Amino acid sequence: MTNNKRIQLAHGGGGKLTDELIRNVILKYLPYQPELLDSAIIENVGEKIAFTTDSYVVNPIFFPGGDVGKLAVCGTTNDLAMAGAKPLALSLALIIEEGLEIAHLERIMQSISQFAESASVKIVTGDTKVVPKGQADGIYINTAGIGRVLPQAKLGFDRICEGDKILINGTIGDHGLAIMAMRENLSFQTTITSDVAVLSQLTGELIETLGSEIKFLRDPTRAGIAGVLNDIASDAGVNILIDESRIPVNSSVKAAAEVLGFDLLNVANEGKFVAVVSERSAEQALNICKKFPEGKLANIIGQVESSSESPAVVMKTSIGGRRFVQKPYGEQLPRIC
Amino acid sequence: MTNNKRIQLAHGGGGKLTDELIRNVILKYLPYQPELLDSAIIENVGEKIAFTTDSYVVNPIFFPGGDVGKLAVCGTTNDLAMAGAKPLALSLALIIEEGLEIAHLERIMQSISQFAESASVKIVTGDTKVVPKGQADGIYINTAGIGRVLPQAKLGFDRICEGDKILINGTIGDHGLAIMAMRENLSFQTTITSDVAVLSQLTGELIETLGSEIKFLRDPTRAGIAGVLNDIASDAGVNILIDESRIPVNSSVKAAAEVLGFDLLNVANEGKFVAVVSERSAEQALNICKKFPEGKLANIIGQVESSSESPAVVMKTSIGGRRFVQKPYGEQLPRIC
Numbered sequence: 001m002t003n004n005k006r007i008q009l010a011h012g013g014g015g016k017l018t019d020e021l022i023r024n025v026i027l028k029y030l031p032y033q034p035e036l037l038d039s040a041i042i043e044n045v046g047e048k049i050a051f052t053t054d055s056y057v058v059n060p061i062f063f064p065g066g067d068v069g070k071l072a073v074c075g076t077t078n079d080l081a082m083a084g085a086k087p088l089a090l091s092l093a094l095i096i097e098e099g100l101e102i103a104h105l106e107r108i109m110q111s112i113s114q115f116a117e118s119a120s121v122k123i124v125t126g127d128t129k130v131v132p133k134g135q136a137d138g139i140y141i142n143t144a145g146i147g148r149v150l151p152q153a154k155l156g157f158d159r160i161c162e163g164d165k166i167l168i169n170g171t172i173g174d175h176g177l178a179i180m181a182m183r184e185n186l187s188f189q190t191t192i193t194s195d196v197a198v199l200s201q202l203t204g205e206l207i208e209t210l211g212s213e214i215k216f217l218r219d220p221t222r223a224g225i226a227g228v229l230n231d232i233a234s235d236a237g238v239n240i241l242i243d244e245s246r247i248p249v250n251s252s253v254k255a256a257a258e259v260l261g262f263d264l265l266n267v268a269n270e271g272k273f274v275a276v277v278s279e280r281s282a283e284q285a286l287n288i289c290k291k292f293p294e295g296k297l298a299n300i301i302g303q304v305e306s307s308s309e310s311p312a313v314v315m316k317t318s319i320g321g322r323r324f325v326q327k328p329y330g331e332q333l334p335r336i337c
Numbered sequence: 338m339t340n341n342k343r344i345q346l347a348h349g350g351g352g353k354l355t356d357e358l359i360r361n362v363i364l365k366y367l368p369y370q371p372e373l374l375d376s377a378i379i380e381n382v383g384e385k386i387a388f389t390t391d392s393y394v395v396n397p398i399f400f401p402g403g404d405v406g407k408l409a410v411c412g413t414t415n416d417l418a419m420a421g422a423k424p425l426a427l428s429l430a431l432i433i434e435e436g437l438e439i440a441h442l443e444r445i446m447q448s449i450s451q452f453a454e455s456a457s458v459k460i461v462t463g464d465t466k467v468v469p470k471g472q473a474d475g476i477y478i479n480t481a482g483i484g485r486v487l488p489q490a491k492l493g494f495d496r497i498c499e500g501d502k503i504l505i506n507g508t509i510g511d512h513g514l515a516i517m518a519m520r521e522n523l524s525f526q527t528t529i530t531s532d533v534a535v536l537s538q539l540t541g542e543l544i545e546t547l548g549s550e551i552k553f554l555r556d557p558t559r560a561g562i563a564g565v566l567n568d569i570a571s572d573a574g575v576n577i578l579i580d581e582s583r584i585p586v587n588s589s590v591k592a593a594a595e596v597l598g599f600d601l602l603n604v605a606n607e608g609k610f611v612a613v614v615s616e617r618s619a620e621q622a623l624n625i626c627k628k629f630p631e632g633k634l635a636n637i638i639g640q641v642e643s644s645s646e647s648p649a650v651v652m653k654t655s656i657g658g659r660r661f662v663q664k665p666y667g668e669q670l671p672r673i674c
Contacts, residue, residue: 014559039420053428083376144481222351
């Protein structure tokens with residue numbers, strides 16, 4: 001290892017210093033990987049694969065419940081899970097700000113290693129760039145992922161029809177509020193913790209058990225469940241009715257949302273999925289969720305009402321009224337993931 | 338399209354503005370793609386795939402011969418090509434600085450579209466983030482790629498042995514010097530143009546024609562041919578002797594390197610590969626290269642000498658001496674790709 005305790009621009013130059021950084025800091029946490037090759041070779045991937053990518057530019061890079069590394073592994077494996085796939089391999093591309101403490105990079109790598117193991121996925125290829133101080137705000141991480149689509153998966157907007165149930169695997173808004181509470185330096189009675197979690201085991205079991213009864217899966221990240229439900233309504237051409245009283249929410253998250261003026265339906269989640277399930281299998285899907293730690297508080301929050309020319313999402317409020325749920329227009333919470 | 342001519346933070350929020358940016362600016366240049374899905378599904382990929390990633394943080398984002406978008410497509414498809422694979426699909430993850438002119442983003446997308454077509458590869462999945470002004474220096478792009486490994490490919494350090502020839506497909510140093518000349522505002526008699534190019538057609542034909550006679554391929558990007566040759570020497574445990582007079586160099590590049598004090602062996606290339614070819618097939622490999630525009634100036638620049646306990650790269654200089662060629666230590670040219 002170099003004696004310097006901070007990342008220098010030269011660590012990104014592709015020479016010996018880059019080699020040292022990769023061998024001594026990055027590969028230390030990927031012990032199955034003798035070298036992080038320019039291209040990895042993967043055999044027997046199966047005939048149908050899912051392929052996805054996301055960049056993670058969250059600020060701050062460490063937050064209650066996780067860090068940018070955990071987010072980069074969970075976010076990308078979750079995107080594969082939402083496509084009905086079992087994650088197989090990830091790429092890991094780091095854009096590091098000059099001056100980042102190497103100890104911080106090590107914490108992030110440890111987190112990447114830990115959650116890649118939880119998701120049963122290997123980091124097989126990577127890239128490291130260093131940019132001048134003032135750019136990249138510590139570190140940006142891009143992960144791309146490859147997964148094997150489960151043969152039982154039959155997911156698509158076109159499969160959604162009247163009577164289908166809308167299921168969520170737990171409380172909403174935790175990730176977005178954990179980040180915002182930290183940025184705004186708010187303290188509540190309890191710390192708000194991000195929900196960032198690996199979802200592929202849970203969605204894998206749902207698909208393997210219920211097959212085509214699971215009609216659609218999506219993780220409500222940047223635009224929250226309002227974003228996902230509106231996408232479902234417009235792309236499937238249906239109305240969706242949800243019941244506010246059935247949506248799980250942590251009380252401290254609710255309080256923080258009120259203080260900060262956020263609508264929790266628009267707030268990002270990183271360990272949640274919205275599933276559209278056939279009416280007859282909805283209870284069984286719920287029971288499967290409850291077997292997993294990340295599905296303990298799962299609930300059926302609504303249903304698909306009828307196809308419609310101007311599809312909408314409507315919420316029955318806790319006090320008995322009804323309101324339209326809109327997809328947010330622009331930025332509510334910048335740099336949440 | 339939004340009326341604003343510059344990217345706003347809200348374009349990255351995941352709401353309607355993000356949808357508009359993706360539909361009206363990004364997908365406009367990817368006409369085969371009805372929507373840029375969170376995960377793409379790819380069928381019949383074959384049993385053995387190559388998987389790679391790179392982030393592109395080049396400064397400036399437009400330069401003679403290309404831009405960051407062309408670089409992102411060529412760089413990643415070239416990494417697949419170096420693994421003996423035919424590129425199949427790319428992901429495209431944009432990290433955009435708030436305030437980037439949308440017209441600039443359009444130019445970059447057009448370039449991505451054009452060179453993806455040259456490489457016969459489709460952009461199948463993506464992600465868009467926006468970061469505050471001052472970060473990301475215009476735009477950073479990450480591409481990950483999947484390719485089908487050609488059945489004839491038998492590449493590896495372990496296949497390299499005494500007598501093998503070292504081939505390069507053209508002049509060295511053009512990319513690095515084009516960037517540096519622009520940054521330093523140097524003017525020479527002729528503009529120095531980056532060599533950034535798609536290499537997969539050429540390497541595909543080499544492998545399909547010569548099979549296991551092609552023993553190793555690598556693109557000399559960040560640490561130049563000095564980096565690649567030293568990696569070959571140390572990982573294969575051999576000595577390499579190259580002949581300076583046989584290394585193709587553009588005269589304006591040579592002049593610029595002298596002015597700026599760079600050793601061209603360490604300078605990045607973006608449209609070059611170094612191939613290790615069996616002695617008996619080296620001439621045929623050279624003839625194949627010369628059929629392609631990106632191989633017109635190809636040459637055999639040296640050979641593998643003998644296995645060695647302390648492997649080294651030695652260059653016979655133009656004036657008849659010999660010198661060791663070292664892998665550069667740290668940063669020579671920051672943010673070259």
